[in-house]
Amino acid sequence: MSTDTMLSEAAAQPPAKTRGRRMSSWMIMLVISGALIGLSLVHQLANAPDVTSSGAIQAALQAAVPLGLAGLGGLWAERAGVVNIGLEGQMILGTWFGAWGSLEFGPWVGLLIGILGGAVGGLIHAVATVTFGVDHIISGVAITILAPGVVRYLSYITWGSAGATQSPQVPHIPRVSVPGINGLKGLEEHEWFLVSDVAGVLRGLLYEVSLVTILAVLLIPLTWWLLWRTAFGLRVRSVGEDPHAAESLGLNVYRYKYYGVVISGAMAGLGGMYLSTVTSAIYREGQTGGRGYIGLAAMIFGNWRPGGLAVGASLFGYTDALQLRRGSESVHALLILVGALLLALAVWEFIRRNRLVAVASAVLGVLSYVLFFSVDKIPTPLVQAAPYITVLVVLALAAQRLRPPAADGKPFRRGG
Amino acid sequence: MSTAAGARRIDVGKLLPQLIAPVAALVIAAAISSVALLISDKDPLLAFQHMYEFGMLPDTKVEILNKASELYIAAVAVAFGFKMGLFNIGVEGQSKVGAFFAGALASASFMDWMPGSLRIVLIIVVAMIVGAAWASIAALLKTQRGVSEVISTLMLNAIGGLVITWLLNDHWGVTEPGAQIKTTGILSKDSWMPGLPIISGTEQKVLGFFAVAVVLGAAYWFVINRTRFGFDLRATGYNPFAAVASGVNAKRMVITAMLISGAIAGLVNLPRMLGESHTYTEGFGGIGFAGLAVALLGRNHPIGMALAAILWGFLASSQIILDIDSIPKEIVLIMQGVTVLSVVIAYELAARIGRRAQQRRVGVATATATAAPVPAVEESK
Numbered sequence: 001m002s003t004d005t006m007l008s009e010a011a012a013q014p015p016a017k018t019r020g021r022r023m024s025s026w027m028i029m030l031v032i033s034g035a036l037i038g039l040s041l042v043h044q045l046a047n048a049p050d051v052t053s054s055g056a057i058q059a060a061l062q063a064a065v066p067l068g069l070a071g072l073g074g075l076w077a078e079r080a081g082v083v084n085i086g087l088e089g090q091m092i093l094g095t096w097f098g099a100w101g102s103l104e105f106g107p108w109v110g111l112l113i114g115i116l117g118g119a120v121g122g123l124i125h126a127v128a129t130v131t132f133g134v135d136h137i138i139s140g141v142a143i144t145i146l147a148p149g150v151v152r153y154l155s156y157i158t159w160g161s162a163g164a165t166q167s168p169q170v171p172h173i174p175r176v177s178v179p180g181i182n183g184l185k186g187l188e189e190h191e192w193f194l195v196s197d198v199a200g201v202l203r204g205l206l207y208e209v210s211l212v213t214i215l216a217v218l219l220i221p222l223t224w225w226l227l228w229r230t231a232f233g234l235r236v237r238s239v240g241e242d243p244h245a246a247e248s249l250g251l252n253v254y255r256y257k258y259y260g261v262v263i264s265g266a267m268a269g270l271g272g273m274y275l276s277t278v279t280s281a282i283y284r285e286g287q288t289g290g291r292g293y294i295g296l297a298a299m300i301f302g303n304w305r306p307g308g309l310a311v312g313a314s315l316f317g318y319t320d321a322l323q324l325r326r327g328s329e330s331v332h333a334l335l336i337l338v339g340a341l342l343l344a345l346a347v348w349e350f351i352r353r354n355r356l357v358a359v360a361s362a363v364l365g366v367l368s369y370v371l372f373f374s375v376d377k378i379p380t381p382l383v384q385a386a387p388y389i390t391v392l393v394v395l396a397l398a399a400q401r402l403r404p405p406a407a408d409g410k411p412f413r414r415g416g
Numbered sequence: 417m418s419t420a421a422g423a424r425r426i427d428v429g430k431l432l433p434q435l436i437a438p439v440a441a442l443v444i445a446a447a448i449s450s451v452a453l454l455i456s457d458k459d460p461l462l463a464f465q466h467m468y469e470f471g472m473l474p475d476t477k478v479e480i481l482n483k484a485s486e487l488y489i490a491a492v493a494v495a496f497g498f499k500m501g502l503f504n505i506g507v508e509g510q511s512k513v514g515a516f517f518a519g520a521l522a523s524a525s526f527m528d529w530m531p532g533s534l535r536i537v538l539i540i541v542v543a544m545i546v547g548a549a550w551a552s553i554a555a556l557l558k559t560q561r562g563v564s565e566v567i568s569t570l571m572l573n574a575i576g577g578l579v580i581t582w583l584l585n586d587h588w589g590v591t592e593p594g595a596q597i598k599t600t601g602i603l604s605k606d607s608w609m610p611g612l613p614i615i616s617g618t619e620q621k622v623l624g625f626f627a628v629a630v631v632l633g634a635a636y637w638f639v640i641n642r643t644r645f646g647f648d649l650r651a652t653g654y655n656p657f658a659a660v661a662s663g664v665n666a667k668r669m670v671i672t673a674m675l676i677s678g679a680i681a682g683l684v685n686l687p688r689m690l691g692e693s694h695t696y697t698e699g700f701g702g703i704g705f706a707g708l709a710v711a712l713l714g715r716n717h718p719i720g721m722a723l724a725a726i727l728w729g730f731l732a733s734s735q736i737i738l739d740i741d742s743i744p745k746e747i748v749l750i751m752q753g754v755t756v757l758s759v760v761i762a763y764e765l766a767a768r769i770g771r772r773a774q775q776r777r778v779g780v781a782t783a784t785a786t787a788a789p790v791p792a793v794e795e796s797k
Contacts (some may be wrong), residue, residue, distance in 0.1 A: 085566060124757070133768075137503050137566060138712060142757040145709055149749025156744040157456040164746065293570045300567065354559070383581035388578075390572040395563045397430045 006054050014090040021284065040197040040400030046333030050325045052197040054188060057204025060326050060368075062279050064317025065216045066091070066288075069271030070295020071309040072223055072304065073264040076281035078304060079227060080260025081240035082129050083409040085140030088292030089147030093274020096151040100158060100165045100282035107173040111212065111273060118269015119262050123288060126261035130254050133411045144292075152285065167283035176214075178206040210278045216270065224306040236260050240405035243412040252411060268292060290388075296322075298393040303402045315394070319387040327383035332372065357397060362415060364393065431702045433766035433773075438713065438720075441759035449751045458743045470737035471730050474618035481622045483729035485629040485687045488722060490707020492636050493680035495716035497565075499640060500653040500673050504571025506554055507681040508704025509576035514547035515689055516580045516600065516680025519696035520588050523601035531781060532606025536690060539607070540628075540683065547682020555674035559667040567673070577701070584698060592695075599695040625687035637718040647700035649673060671797070690776065709756045715763065728752065 036052075043051045070087050074357045077084035084090075096116025105113070121143055128139040156164040187199035227233035239256040240244040247253050271291070276283040294316050301315075302308025322330045342365030349358040371378075378386075450460035470476055490507050504510075518539040521527065530538065554572060581590075589598030611621025640646040641741040651659040652669050660666050666710035684707070685700045710728055714721030735748040 128757065128761055132764050134506050134760045134764050138760050139757070141505070142712070142753070143759055145705065145756050146750070146753025149746065149751075149753040153452060153746040153750050155746060156746050161744075164734075165746075188500055290570065290574055293567065297567050297571070300564075379582050379586055381578040381585075384580040385575045388574045390569060392557070392563075392571050392575075395567065396557055396561045 009131075032296045035336065036197060036201065037194065038340075040194045043197060043331050043335050044193055045336060046329075048326075048329050048333035049191070050322070050330045051333055052200045053325070054185075054200045054203035054207065056321060056325045056330070057201050058207070059207060059321035060314070060318040061124035061209075061213065062317075063312045063320040065213055065297045066143045066271040066274050066279070066291050067298050067317050068220065068310055068313035069216055069267050069274065069322070070292045071299040071313050072219060072306065073118075073122075073267035073271065073292075074296045074299040075121065075223065075227075075264075075304060075306060075309060076236075076267060077125075077261045077264035078408050079240045079405055080236050080257045081243060081405060081407045081410065081412065082125070082257055082261050082264075083136040083140065084122070084125060084261060084264050084268075085137050085296065086121060086125045086147075086292075087140075087264070087268045087296060088288060088290065089140075089144035090118040090268035091272035091275070091288045092144075092147040092151055093117040093121045094269030094274075095276040095283055095287050096154060096167075096272075098273025099170045099276040100154070102170045102172070102277050103168065107171050107277065110170075110277060111173065111270070114273025114277075115266045115269045118272060119266040121269070122262045122265015123258075125265065126258045129411075130257045130261065133413060135411070136409050148285070155283075155285075167276070170281050170283065171283055172277050173211050175208045175210045176362070177208050181206045212274055214268075219267070219270075220306045220310050225304075232259075237405070240407055243407055247414070254414065256261070257412070268295075269324050271295065294387060294391060297332035297395060300402060300404075301391075301394055301398060304404055312394075316387050316390060319390050324385045325378070327386075328377040328380060331378045331383045331386055332376065335372040339365045339372065342367075342368060359399065431444070433685065433769045434715075437762035437766040438759055441713075441755055441762045444758040444762075445751050446550035446756040449747050450756045450792040452750055453743065453747060456744065458476050458741075462741065463738060463743050463747070466737050466741055467731075471734040474615050475620050478618060478620040478622050478734050479733045480726060481626055482687065482692075483732055484722075484725040485623060485626045486684055486703050486704055486726040487710050487728050488629045488683045489632060489680060490689075490703050491710035491714060491725060492632055492718075493684065494675045494708050494711040495636070495714075495721065496649075496677040496680065497673055498653075498711060498716050499646075500649045500669060501656070502670060502673055502677075503566050504551065504554075504569060504681070505566055505676045505708065506551060506704075507677070507684065507707050508701060509569070509573035510547040510550045510678045510681035511704055512580055512701050513550045513576045514543035514545075514678075515700060516696050517546040517582070517690060518543035518682075518686075519600040519603075520583075522607065524796050528604075532604065535603070535607040536609060539690065540686065541643035542680035543686055544679040545682070548679040551635075551674045551678025551681065552671070555671045558677040559670050559672075573704070580699065584696075597697055597699075599693075599697045601695060603690075603694045607690075608694055611691060623687045623691035625683075625691060628683070629687070631684075633718045633722060645672070651744045706752075709752065711732065712756055713759050728772050 036277050039052050043049060070091060073087050073090065074084060094114045094117050097117030098110050100110075101113025102110025104110075124146075125139055125143055128134040128142070129136050152164060155167070159167060181203055184199040184203045188196050188203060190196050225233075227237060235246070235251055235256050236259060238249075239251065239253050239260070243253045243257075246256075272288060275291070280287070295313065297313030299309045299317055301312035302310070319331075322334070344359045346358045346362035346365060349355075349361065446455075446464070453460040453463060471480065490511065493507045493510075494504055513594055522535050522539045522544055527535070527538075550572060551569075554563075554565045554568040557568045558565045567722060584598050584600070588600060590601045591598055609624035612626055613621050613623055614626075615622060640650065646667060648659065648664045651662070652664055652666065656666065659669075681704070684703050685696070688700070689696060701797075706728060710721055710724045713727070714724035731748050735745040738745040738747065
């Protein structure tokens, strides 16, 4: 990754003004209500109820959680200075061990075993990168090559040749609802502008929510608190910013890197476990489908911060979920919103004299509208490609405003 | 001791650990997979013996070389990036997109006039151009917007596969009589690449593209070791700051390396497409990631990667026999995964040991010959 630093320095614009980059709470409310009004408009203009239906929102939440957990995994590792592209492999371990543990010992023990499976994957990554100083990307790729083999073999010897790629039905952790929330169903069906949309969103978020979802959502503030408000977190972050300075202050750098990477694997394991026991009730080979990488992208989008990665995971999760719910119509309808956002961005960047970004987003925005008016439906494979395209476009537009930990991805040798 | 080694210009102290490393990794992989087999009540020795015997059959040898050709091309594509610290994880996507568009164009009806041999050239050229074009997206995102090529190539892999699914099923795909799946259409017979009868004792022929893979390996060696461009590439990989200070244009290097890598990646599926299936189907793929493993195992060295590709081909081809002995053939996946992981660790350790041995020797040399000039120390990575 050594060329990265150099390139970004070469390509960097004048140093970004350090305005208050953190959003205040009223700004967050403004963004959320803006998004809701936008989606309601799309719903009405293109007659696409699944843009804000409770079913779609529920699916989006369930799609966002594994991405968010993978993102948290990425955050823990990279805050400690280790790039963990092996998240995908650790998630794969989580899917299988979560399903197997749930079948053998019940869902709660299964949760722990899934987390443990991912943590072991993280431990392997830590041994390779921290102790032996292997390039982080190479080790991560190796783990992602190893994990499917291990899982396939274990699957074969546990469930026989018929179960090599698929497990039996897996028991799941209970789901809970906010009392009375189902009463919103009537309101949602009325198709009133904004009111029905809000009802759909609330019902999607609060009805029949798995306890694991709640746990996962709580992990985001918990991670923030641990990393930014405790001595332990400060040490983890210092190791990712400047390991030599940390060492000179008497910190055991290796140990804190190990903590970061093992917690990272555990988070990814929980994300994988979520896929096989909450999103679906069965382990299937290839279930992760690159979500570890998308989670990493969500973390980059979130500028290596928990709140930002939650927003990124929600965005990518929402696009991921649409393919399940009449995606051809919904994605087509959403092109209105995407186009408007891109054109607005183009104007904003033009005022700020970022000509390249302005032109690029204007072209993409116009293309969105051309696509919207030229077809009625988006073909299914392209709907499935939507989350990946979203990742690329978002990173292309945002990547240069980001600040990774200073020693991220750099090998560190004790006493060096 | 050091004088004899010095005369041959080969530093045994540095080379030996580098050679022991892959062997050690293989031993570790064999040990771990033996444990896995023992856990499931199978005899590991029997499994290895049967795999070896099956692998030595002439028919299997042909299949091994066929697999090795694809893997080797993929590995060279990856290695071009690796040499300058660039991670092209997108070989998988670039290879699919390249082969798909080349196949679709070559079997389109308006191309009927073209003689077969010219069509083979056309397929090769188009596959390379499309592969490079697909890689250029990641290259431009990196140089213009600072997006890490690791993430962008992974996303492009997924997007490429889905775009092909869409074009194949909704637009350009045809279903041949008697077939179930959509393909880009069978190429006319005169553009089938003839096989090479280089394995004796069998009617089977090695895919003709094997020869292209060999030429590619030689070209790779030449470009990396004997050209200005190759020097700049390696210099950027070793120390980007020094390279930039000496006048290397970092952005241009990223774009060029990525385009070359993508162009080679475009060739990956052609051995099968020109010599076996004669069309593109959705069954293609999966070689890109294995190519990464082969490049890691072979340390980006043209001969190292060739050996690694043959080993990978052997493991993949001879696993079939395990099913007959009711041994789960999935054990091979563990073997491959452990090999990759332990080999990268072993190489790192070997480099450390080599460095330490070198330091000690230099220390001894400078201490004994106080007046003599210090021998030049070549810095290893």
